[in-house]
Amino acid sequence: MIYLDNNATTQLDPAVLEAMLPFLKDHFANPSSAYSAAKPVRKAVNLAREQAAAFLDCDPDEIIFTSGGTEADNAAILSARRLYPEKNHFVTCAAEHDAITNCLKSLQSTDGIEITSLSTRPDGTIDLDELRHAIRPGRTAMVTLMMANNETGVIQPVTAASEIAESSGALFHTDAVQAAAKIPIRLRNSSIHSLALSGHKFHAPKGIGILYINRRTAFHPLLTGGSQENQRRAGTENPAAIAALGTACQLGLQHLDSLTSNPDPVAALRDHFEQQITSLIEGVTINGSSAPRTPNTSNLRISGTEAAAMTLLLDQKGVCISAGSACHSGSHHISPVLAAMGLSPSEARQSLRISFSRFSTLTETNTAITHFISATTRIRSLLTSTP
Numbered sequence: 001m002i003y004l005d006n007n008a009t010t011q012l013d014p015a016v017l018e019a020m021l022p023f024l025k026d027h028f029a030n031p032s033s034a035y036s037a038a039k040p041v042r043k044a045v046n047l048a049r050e051q052a053a054a055f056l057d058c059d060p061d062e063i064i065f066t067s068g069g070t071e072a073d074n075a076a077i078l079s080a081r082r083l084y085p086e087k088n089h090f091v092t093c094a095a096e097h098d099a100i101t102n103c104l105k106s107l108q109s110t111d112g113i114e115i116t117s118l119s120t121r122p123d124g125t126i127d128l129d130e131l132r133h134a135i136r137p138g139r140t141a142m143v144t145l146m147m148a149n150n151e152t153g154v155i156q157p158v159t160a161a162s163e164i165a166e167s168s169g170a171l172f173h174t175d176a177v178q179a180a181a182k183i184p185i186r187l188r189n190s191s192i193h194s195l196a197l198s199g200h201k202f203h204a205p206k207g208i209g210i211l212y213i214n215r216r217t218a219f220h221p222l223l224t225g226g227s228q229e230n231q232r233r234a235g236t237e238n239p240a241a242i243a244a245l246g247t248a249c250q251l252g253l254q255h256l257d258s259l260t261s262n263p264d265p266v267a268a269l270r271d272h273f274e275q276q277i278t279s280l281i282e283g284v285t286i287n288g289s290s291a292p293r294t295p296n297t298s299n300l301r302i303s304g305t306e307a308a309a310m311t312l313l314l315d316q317k318g319v320c321i322s323a324g325s326a327c328h329s330g331s332h333h334i335s336p337v338l339a340a341m342g343l344s345p346s347e348a349r350q351s352l353r354i355s356f357s358r359f360s361t362l363t364e365t366n367t368a369i370t371h372f373i374s375a376t377t378r379i380r381s382l383l384t385s386t387p
């Protein structure tokens with residue numbers, strides 16, 4: 001298998017697996033128990049919290065472990081709604097993940113909140129002036145804007161956007177699920193009030209994530225019950241997954257630190273792939289290429305093809321990629337991300353997402369390129385010969 005769909009999920013790093021195994025075997029005690037068997041488990045949870053805080057440059061008590069990115073996003077939005085019922089306006093963007101969009105839509109139908117959804121420019125980024133005009137001082141509870149897009153990798157100007165939100169008295173949340181371990185995230189002294197991460201997007205297992213809540217920011221828990229996570233997320237912790245996530249944070253930070261003195265090997269592979277594909281296949285456009293992008297993501301439009309057919313043919317050759325967002329694979333809807341960038345439905349249907357990781361290799365990439373070329377030739381000839 002040649003796995004080039006790392007924005008859908010990533011493989012476990014072997015060191016991450018090692019870090020979780022003791023808590024699935026001998027160290028199975030509940031971290032909240034008082035006896036000594038629970039001590040190593042509690043210690044592992046505390047260590048992971050420190051590793052996560054170092055990864056995000058924040059304090060350990062600003063970290064809440066969650067079941068993943070979706071829970072973290074929902075918890076941040078629902079907390080803002082609960083704490084500030086008099087502010088019934090939320091600002092978001094047309095390219096956000098369903099974890100944000102559908103949570104807001106559900107509040108719209110249950111609570112009647114108003115939503116302003118910012119458009120994106122053709123390069124996929126938002127316009128900060130549009131954001132300034134969208135915020136209603138005293139009425140906007142929260143601005144929620146993703147750090148990096150799951151389909152195109154386009155990076156939004158979240159630092160500037162968070163300052164605009166904060167200066168207007170609105171909370172600022174960012175879904176950083178697709179940014180983690182790809183670009184540095186430094187939260188100390190920032191105007192970001194909350195942030196969501198998901199372990200399985202950076203080589204930890206599925207079902208574990210982080211909600212960062214800035215210490216100056218009030219928080220109303222989504223889950224109530226026991227006093228875990230400093231009373232902010234009830235439910236017995238998952239120590240194996242938490243230890244895994246802590247290790248993934250540590251490895252992610254090491255990877256990012258290494259980029260200060262070395263070129264990014266993941267970016268080099270992605271750039272090689274794009275350079276080869278655009279020179280060997282005619283009619284290829286890279287969606288979002290003029291904006292800053294995460295180093296691992298490529299969103300290609302290959303004219304005269306159909307993304308659904310491309311993914312099928314590539315799958316037959318063992319190459320895993322996705323048409324649009326993997327969270328929707330199977331539904332073949334038109335990507336709202338690409339539509340917001342101005343692509344027509346037929347252009348969006350020709351677009352594919354290829355996403356690399358630090359486990360991707362040059363040999364695999366070159367093999368994938370040859371399969372892309374033959375799949376394109378086959379589909380183009382089929383489509384042109386169809387009456």
Ligand code: PLP
Binds near residue numbers: 067
């Ligand atoms: N936000 C973004 C940008 C994502 O890409 C995803 C998953 O695809 C999520 C949130 C949801 O994360 P999780 O799968 O951990 O619930």
